[in-house]
Amino acid sequence: MTSTIDPKAIGKPVRARRHVRTLTGYLPEVDATGKEHWPRGEEEVWQAGLRGVDQDVPSITKSIVNHVQTSLARQAYNLDDLGAYQAAALSVRDNLLVNWNETQLNYTRKNPKRAYYLSLEFLMGRTLDNALLNLGLKEQYRDGIKKLGFSVEDILDKERDAALGNGGLGRLAACYLDSGSSTELPLWGYGLRYKYGIFQQLISPEGNQLEAPDPWLDNQNPWELPRLDVTYEVRFYGHAERLSDSRGVWQGGQEVLAVAYDVMIPGYGTKNTNNLRLWESKPKRGFDLNSFNAGNYEAAVASSNSADAITSVLYPNDHTSFGKELRLKQQYFWTAASLADIIRRFKQQGKPLKELPDFVAIQLNDTHPTLAIPELMRILLDEEDLNWEQAWSIVTNVFFYTNHTVLPEALEKWPVPLIEHVLPRHLQIIYDINLFFLQAVERKFPGDRDRLARMSLIEEGQPKQVRMAHLAAIGSRKVNGVAELHSDLVRTTILKDFVEFEGSSKYSNVTNGITPRRWLDQCNPELSDLITKTLKLDKVVWLKDLTKLDGLLEFTEDAAFRKEWAAIKQRNKERLANYVQTTLGLTVRTDAMFDVQIKRLHEYKRQTLNILGVIHRYLTLKGQSPEERKKANPRVVFFAGKAAPAYYIAKLTIRLIVNVARVINADPDTKDYLQLYFLPDYSVSLAEVLIPASDISQHISTAGTEASGTSNMKFCLNGGLLLGTVDGANIEIAEEVGESNVFFFGHLTPAVEDLRYQHLYHPVPLEEKCPTLHRVLEQVSAGLFDDADIYEPLLNTIRQNDYYLLTDDFDSYIAALAMVDEAYADKEEWTKKSIRTTAKMGKFSSDRAILDYAESFWNIEPIPVTAKK
Amino acid sequence: MTSTIDPKAIGKPVRARRHVRTLTGYLPEVDATGKEHWPRGEEEVWQAGLRGVDQDVPSITKSIVNHVQTSLARQAYNLDDLGAYQAAALSVRDNLLVNWNETQLNYTRKNPKRAYYLSLEFLMGRTLDNALLNLGLKEQYRDGIKKLGFSVEDILDKERDAALGNGGLGRLAACYLDSGSSTELPLWGYGLRYKYGIFQQLISPEGNQLEAPDPWLDNQNPWELPRLDVTYEVRFYGHAERLSDSRGVWQGGQEVLAVAYDVMIPGYGTKNTNNLRLWESKPKRGFDLNSFNAGNYEAAVASSNSADAITSVLYPNDHTSFGKELRLKQQYFWTAASLADIIRRFKQQGKPLKELPDFVAIQLNDTHPTLAIPELMRILLDEEDLNWEQAWSIVTNVFFYTNHTVLPEALEKWPVPLIEHVLPRHLQIIYDINLFFLQAVERKFPGDRDRLARMSLIEEGQPKQVRMAHLAAIGSRKVNGVAELHSDLVRTTILKDFVEFEGSSKYSNVTNGITPRRWLDQCNPELSDLITKTLKLDKVVWLKDLTKLDGLLEFTEDAAFRKEWAAIKQRNKERLANYVQTTLGLTVRTDAMFDVQIKRLHEYKRQTLNILGVIHRYLTLKGQSPEERKKANPRVVFFAGKAAPAYYIAKLTIRLIVNVARVINADPDTKDYLQLYFLPDYSVSLAEVLIPASDISQHISTAGTEASGTSNMKFCLNGGLLLGTVDGANIEIAEEVGESNVFFFGHLTPAVEDLRYQHLYHPVPLEEKCPTLHRVLEQVSAGLFDDADIYEPLLNTIRQNDYYLLTDDFDSYIAALAMVDEAYADKEEWTKKSIRTTAKMGKFSSDRAILDYAESFWNIEPIPVTAKK
Ligand SMILES: Cc1ncc(COP(=O)(O)O)c(C=O)c1O
Ligand SMILES: Cc1ncc(COP(=O)(O)O)c(C=O)c1O
Structure with missing residues (x-):
């Protein structure tokens, strides 16, 4: 030839x-x-062309x-x-x-231990303003x-907006990156470069949520550095064979290229600028003989396009997983490319692999990247020829796992046949991990078969499923929840058996945090200036040590200061009103209390409770004489949030809100006392306008369901008061600011189980149990807001079963709302509460959280960029 | 609400x-x-930041x-x-x-008439070297x-390479753009920005062509300017209604966005830099309610991806169309976006639409953009409210149509039901055009029903089909073929009826041309320098007036000059050998004659004739004694070219070439006298290495089938001699350089019909008709090159029917090859022929061709960029 x-x-x-x-x-x-x-x-020709940072x-x-x-x-x-x-x-x-x-370059020279934050979502929002600030x-x-x-x-x-996330989990990742750079830690993020971010939400005239794709890269993205020289091959499908000694080989199938795009993460008040590496999937250049039938050009092109599809779309589901093959491929594609990159970087140093845990810590943000555990095992066993004990000891010292939910429906499980098809070698490794693990459990608890079944990585059933939270827990060095209450629940409910087996020191807590740069200085510049002026501190000092806010407390009694404080809140309300005017053409009155609930639509977050409360207030006002009404505290209620496209009940809630708004805002009897708005397409940028404008915000999840919440912290940091249940980080906020400055209501977590039991076995008719709520539901059913029948499925979730305890909490909720009204009547006292709230938010800086991870988990240290060499 | x-x-x-x-x-x-x-x-702040062209x-x-x-x-x-x-x-x-x-800016200020070259293919090759030159x-x-x-x-x-084309037609478009800028004409190109260009060709060890997608944009493309502010919406499907007065409305269906990417086309020896605008398809941002079922997010994402798919892949077919819906969508997408852009630019001047032909000329490169005719009618009728006569008069003064082939299977036809589905309004307009047209024909030839059926835009059958060449012809102001012979054939065969009806002055010729910048100065810099030195002219002079090459003739008798000339050819042969060595690891002898045939694989181009000739030579050499062989002229034969992926016979030809090469190159008896190479993945860049190295090149299409050919001009411009049939531009090349300097063989065009008739009705057994060829086929059949049976389908195209007349031309082909050998024996005389050939190629500059279009067709003038304002 x-x-x-x-x-x-x-x-x-x-x-x-x-x-x-x-x-x-x-x-x-x-x-x-x-x-x-x-x-x-x-050299001199090169130097003549190089630039520094612009200054003038x-x-x-x-x-x-x-x-x-x-x-x-x-x-x-x-x-x-x-x-x-x-x-x-x-x-x-x-x-x-x-x-x-x-x-x-500095990291490379110093060669410290590094941490990597693996998150399937990074909800970055906008970059320019933050970059200029930093x-x-x-x-x-x-x-x-x-x-x-x-x-x-x-x-x-x-x-x-770069909207590569669904909500809290993704925004948390973004705040942590900001804090990682600002605290000069060698921390990188790894994620996926979705072509379509979270869908754009539109509301049809009937009140239905419509979802449009978000091709956010269409206008080109100045913030990313395509690194076409950083690519890895990732395999799917094919055939796995076991060799001797727990080793195996995996061949054939589809091979896809992962291409790196780097997003620069500048720190505040430092030159340190970390990296967020996002992977894009691409067909292998030229000829991927494995992927398609050679000789069929159309199939070859189709196969190329199917490689592109892997990182095409962010799954728009919050707290639910759907067992979709493409989602599994996303998870593996991302963890495989990230691990390959991390190991390449480590190997450059020429150190033996057993030292990996001395140089690398990998945080798993929820169970999404859990495949990293069998993938690292695969690399160490099949490619690096370590034995099982060596490999397992490395793995369990490298990974750390953050749990974000104890809701049973939100715990990720993958069908065994699907994993077998897509990742045959990984299934073998998962089975091996399971076997060794259960053998150890059995040694400690001989004969306890129930326990073995509960703890197994494999859930029996048709089909069998892999429990990702179990895999994440046993494969990690430490596990944490995201607020005190939530971490307790992790230890006492879903991972109870594991705590009993492995000891409680592995199961820990890091309460979430938020970056005060974006969530105070950028979104509320006037307040930031006032704080700087008042504290007589350079902005960089208190924005990097947020506990300094404490110094505001002594000004609570300073009337002039309070006046400035309140005036800023007022201007922020006008800014929001102006936004609504320009984008929706609607006029919001700004002399009323602004009451805000903005977050993903979910039954556990209980937007339904809020809207039913609004209806209750409306009915009450309608029943009053004009004279009586004049005594009412005027309120404007804002909702915003997206519902997962397939989440029928959540979408119905939106529809109810929109139609209640239509009726209320047009009612001449009440419109001076109650207005209602659903702002479409909730996003980080919209949050930045809404949060500084809030007098009160609602965080009213059924006790024990919201792991932490972070928007609650954002509102409070901006001097908004909190109306909430005793749940998630609300508890710690109240601990900080004092119970007298927050509005709590509702049953506590320990009661929840029992109440649900009562609902099921001893139901009480609604008209007896909660007549006020009953009256509200009747009005909805009767068609007060049009669409008489359409809301029945939503109302029935309350009438029957009522899993989220609206019937139990409604009365105390209404009472809490009344307390808010009463407190707001005394404007001076309200402003004092507002100042006290901001002043005590120091704990919730994400700098504190990330330093906690650095010290107690990853064991990494700040590596400041020193003077230019 | x-x-x-x-x-x-x-x-x-x-x-x-x-x-x-x-x-x-x-x-x-x-x-x-x-x-x-x-x-x-x-202004001064802006000015301080602006740059000029770098000089030092x-x-x-x-x-x-x-x-x-x-x-x-x-x-x-x-x-x-x-x-x-x-x-x-x-x-x-x-x-x-x-x-x-x-x-x-200069064009906008001067506001001249502009010309637009609409081509579905632009085979640009590489840009950097050309940009530096210009x-x-x-x-x-x-x-x-x-x-x-x-x-x-x-x-x-x-x-x-930017390989957005199949072959000659696309490369011609690229040469014309270069000439348009170099001659300072206001000429823009319009095409599509395919994500995958022409496939990458690989040859398997057995000799099969494999096709891999060519994701040429993967490494980012520095040569394009994304113009995200230049977008148009293009509709597909939906519903069309007729209104009164030939008007209509078209609604619903899918709406897709066309985004412009501009490619700068610098002129040589001028600042004039024209534009090639390529369209990319994108989903409409946000919500295209027409395109999908609102409320289904997955369908929405799929619909977005289907919009992307329109410009995903260049169809890899040469001279064949397949009736594929996506191809039809490509054609309409591109013509609709281009026309919208042209009309927007025209309208900016505030002139009435009836003046469109005074400011706009649009060249249709083959029938691919013919939908521009009904599309412009649609715009003028439905959107601009003109009446039929006004609209038709504008259309028929704006368009010009170039025909590229008279092969029946290459004439584009679209099934009526498909057009009706994808473009319902356009089908109505096509029917109207047809009706008015046939009525006029009937007035001139009353009662001639056969003629009406032949000329109709609609071909009867199951299904009915729209004849695009007829539509292009009657919708255009002028029609041309691409070489004298071909234009004659257009007038006397496929468009004969139209010439009779409309008169012959509308049916004209512009012989193709090539740009001497790329095809001499860039690809053969030594020869260019020698010419400059010899002519004592600034390079810019003769490269822009190629007839100056004529001045070389007087040096034919200058032995020192001839020596330099021959030495350059020798170094170009060594450059090619070096390329083969580095890319394929094969050693080519450079002291032999280099005999080259490079072009798409197609039966009409008769690579089969060439390879059978090679086998014949091999058999002859084998039959000779070592002594006899020593007298042979050593030859290295090169093939390169791609076959359409579905073109079975063409792929079999590649396989035969590869396997013959394997046998011949390994045969110790003959390998010093005959080597054979198939160079994979033919491209513009490969052509730039091959062409300057050729002693003789083959252009041996069956007479009347190759419309022009342009690689023949390129070889001759580089001093390679031509072995060819009396076909296409070969004829005009011979006219220029004189018959004694070319090697012609084979039957002439007028004989072809008759020979085919004889084949069908009076077949003569091959062993009688052409025993030499018979012997060659027997050896192939016998398995001399392995794969005994595999070539039978290919051999049968010759044994049965022999549509391309190999059996008729084989003997004269062999005789011509012998004449070439004989001529090559006299090296001095050969070099003279070579010099004479280059010297007489002035006519074939694409500058001449484009100025011909400008003057005789478009009526546009050079608009040089004057000194900086
Ligand atoms: C766009 C967006 N989504 C979701 C969240 C999380 O909200 P929560 O903590 O109320 O669930 C935030 C936090 O501010 C956000 O900005
Ligand atoms: C890559 C490529 N393909 C095709 C052609 C057209 O070749 P021909 O005129 O021999 O058909 C050319 C012309 O040189 C070319 O460069």
Whole structure:
């Protein structure tokens, strides 16, 4: 044969790289004296072209204009706000890059232990404003952009949210990255680069939620660095064989390429700029002989497209998993690429693998990345030739697992046949882990078969299922919940057996936190300025040590200060009203109390309780004389939140809210005392407008169901008061600010089990048990808000069974609302409560949380970027 | 209702643009005195940031380093050749942009008539080298790149071909764009931005062609400018209704977004830099209520992906159309977006639509864009409210149609039911056009029903089909073929009736051309230098007036010149041998004649004739004594070319070539006299290496089947001699260089019909008709090249029927090959022929062709960019 080429050789580089890499794990070559020598070409020519961080306005405008002209191929004549945003963002990106490069090089030189945060969701929101804040260039950019004929506010407003998450879990990951950089920890995130983020929510005229895809990358994304040189091959399907000694081989199937996109995460008040690496799936270049039938071009193209599909869409489900093959492929694709990258970086140091736990800690954000456990076993056994004990000891010292829920329906399980099909080798390893584990349990609890069945990684049934939380727990060094109460529940309910077997020291708590940069300084700049002025501290000091807020307490009694405080709240309410006016064309009165509930729609979060409370208030007002009504506390109630597309009851709740709003807001009798708005398409950016405007916010989950909540912290940090149940982080907030400054109601967690038992075995008719609620439901059923029949399935969840205890909590909820009204009547006292609330939020900085992880879990230390070498 | 938003309003900009656009049709605002005023911000701040074209090495290296650091986020430490290519390309792009902006602004100011070249294929090849040449910065970049530690050759080699075409038709479009810019004509191209270009060809060890997708955009493409602000909506499916007066409405169905990507086309020796606009399909942002069932999120995502799919893949078929729905969608998507863009630009001038033909000429490259005719009718009738006569008169003065083939199987037809489904309104318009047209024909030829049936746009049958060539012909102002013979054939065969009806002046010819920048100066720099030196003309002069090559004739008798000439050919042969060595690991002898046939695999191109000729030579050599053999002219035969994936016979031909090569190259008796190579994955870049190395090239299509051919011109321009049939542009080449300098053989076009008739009705057994060929086929059948049976289907196309007349032409082909051998024996005379060939190629510059179109068809004039304002 003269003229063939080996298909496998296609696309392979002809020559090996001539130079060692630096940025992500390689170092410059050194000469005999230890001096680094310039790697390529003439050093002075290179140096002449390199840039530092822009400092003054002229260099900033020059850089923006250059991006307008070249990157965007536009001119002053045809530049709109979106274009100006893009050019400004690109110039900011260039500045971030300088710090990012320095940070990565510094880590490589110092070679510390690193931590990796594996999260299937990162709900980053917008970047530009945060980048400017963290670079310390906000003023300079404001000036420069003005000189170019634009306003910085208009430009910031053009950025599309990076909405790669469903809700709290994803936003938590984003806050932790911000804190990781700000506290100078060597912490990287790993996630997926979804082509479509969380769906865009639209509300039809009838009140139905419609979901539209969110092609957020359409306008190009200035914040990512495509790293086309960082790729890994990931296998699916195929055939696994066991070899001797727990080893195996896995071959055939589909091979897909993971390509890295890096997102720079600048720290506040430091040069440290960490990395969030997101993986995109791509077909293998050229010819993937495994993936398709060679010789069929259309099939080849289809196979290429099916590789693209893996990272196409973020699953829009919160607290539910659906056993979808593509979702399993996402999870494996992401964990396999991330582990390959982590191990490559570790190996560059030339250390033996048994030292991996001394250099690497991997946090599993919920069970989504749990396949990392069998995947690391596979690598160590099949590729690195370690034996089972060595491998298992490495694995269980590298991983850490955060549990985010104890709701039974939210615990991830995968059907055994599906895993067998997609990941045949991993199923073998899971079975082996299970066997060794159960043997150990049996040694400690001989003959306790129930216990063995409860603890097994495999749940019996048709089909059998793999319990991911069990796998995550036994494969990790430590396990934590996300608030004190929740961690207790983890230890005493879903993982009780494991605590008994492994001891309680492994099962710990880290209460969630939020970044005060975004959630105070950025979203509420006036309040931030007032705090800085009042505390007489540089902003950078208290934003990095949030307990300093404590210093506000002494100003509670300062009337002038209170006036400023209240005036800022008022302006934030007007900002929100203005937003509603421009986006929805609706006029909100701003002299009323703003009462806000914004979060995913879910029965356990009980938006239903809130809307039924609103109806109750409406009926009460309707029953009053005009004179009586005049005494009412005027309220504007805001809802926002998305429902999972397949979550019928949650969507019905939205529909009810929308239709109640239609009736109430149009009723001349009541509209001065009660307004109601459902703001569509809840997002981080919308939260940033809503949260600073809230007088009171509602966090009213059935006790024991909300693991922590983080929006509660955000409201309180912005001086909004909290109305809530004794659940999640509400409890710790109350501990901090004092019970007299929060409004609590409802049954406590220990009572829940028993109440549910009563519902089932000793039901009491609603009209007896809770006549007020009964009256409300009757009105809905009677068609007061149109659509008489349509709400029956929603109402029936309350009338029958009532799993989330609305009938038990309704009366105390109404009472709590009345207490809120009463408290709000005394505006001075209310403002004092508001100041006290903000003042005591120091604990809830995500800096505290991330340092807690760093110290008590990962054992990593801050590695500040030192002066430029 | 308080809280709903209109789904249709989503994604619409809140405010209108504040500033008028410039680049593609808008002008700066002027003040009362007529002075343009600065549109935005402070003029001096803007000016301080703007750049011109780099001129010196330091500014070039600075720009490259800046791109390494920022655009690529890399450093000197981790930069490989690919990275260096990307950085250099980005810096070149910045320079091109300056000229591109000036050119577009200049067109807008001058407002001349413009021409648009609509082509479904643009086979651009690589860009960097051409851009450097046309910018006049080749030397400066060579120096700068060297200072940075890289070599310009290595870097050029990293560019991936833009292979958005199948072959000649697409490469012609690319040459025409180069010539349009170089001759300073206001000419834009419109095409599609396929995600996958023409497939990558691999050859399996057995000799089978395998096709792999070509994801050419994977490494990002520095040569395109995404214009996310230039988008149009394109509709498919839905429902069409007729209104009064030939008007109609078309509603519903799927709406897809076309996004523009601009590719800059620099002219040589001028600042003029035209534009090639490629469309990408995207889902409509947000909510396309028409496209899917609202409320089903998975369906919504699937629908988004189906919008992406439209421009996913270039159809890999040459001269065949398959009636695929997606292909029809591609054609309509592209013509609709292009027309919308053209009309928007025209309307900016505020002129009435009846003046459209005074400002716009649109060339239809083959029938692929023929839907532009009913689409423009639809716009004028349904959207612009013109009547039928006005609309038809505009249409028939705007369009021009180039026919590329008279092969019956290559004439595009679309099933009526398919068009009705995808484009219901267009089918109505096509029926109307047909009716009015046939009525006119009937008036001229009353009662001639056969004629009406032949000329109808609709071919009867099951299903009925729309004849696109007929529609293109009657909807255009002029029609041309691509070489004299071919244009004659168009007039006398497929469009004979139309010539009789409309008169012959509408049916014209423009012989194809090639750009001498790429096909001489870039691919054969030594020869270019020798020519410059010899002609004593600045390179820019003769490269822009190729007839100057004529001046070489007088040096034919100059022995020193001939020596240099031959030495260059020899070095080009060595360059090719080196390429084969590095890419395939095979050693080619360079002291033999290089005999090349490179083009798509197709029965009409008769690669089979060539390979059977090779076998015949092999058998002859085998039959000779070693002494006799020593007298043979040593030959190395090269093949390259792709076969359409579904074209069984063409793929079998490749397999035969590969297996013959295996046997021949290993045969110790003959390998010093005959070598054979099939080079995989033919491409523009491979052509650039092969063409300058050829002593003789083969263009041996059955007479009357190859419309023109352009590779024949390329070989001859590089001093390669031509062995061919009396077909296409071969004839005109022979006219120019004189018959004594080319090698012609085979039957002539007028004989073909008759020979085919004889084959069918008076077949003569092969052993009688052509015993030499018979013997060759017998050997193949007998398994001399393995796979005894496998070639039977291929051999049977010759034994039975022999549609392409191999049996008729084989003997004269062998005789011609012998003449070539004989001529080559006299090296001095051969070199003279070579010089004479190059010298007489002036006619075949695509500059000549494009100026011909400009003058005789489009009526447009050069609009040079004048000094910077
Ligand atoms: C967009 C978004 N979704 C969800 C959440 C989490 O909200 P909660 O803690 O109320 O569940 C937040 C937190 O502010 C958020 O910004
Ligand atoms: C890649 C490629 N394909 C096809 C062609 C057209 O070849 P021909 O004119 O021989 O059909 C050319 C012309 O050189 C080419 O470069």
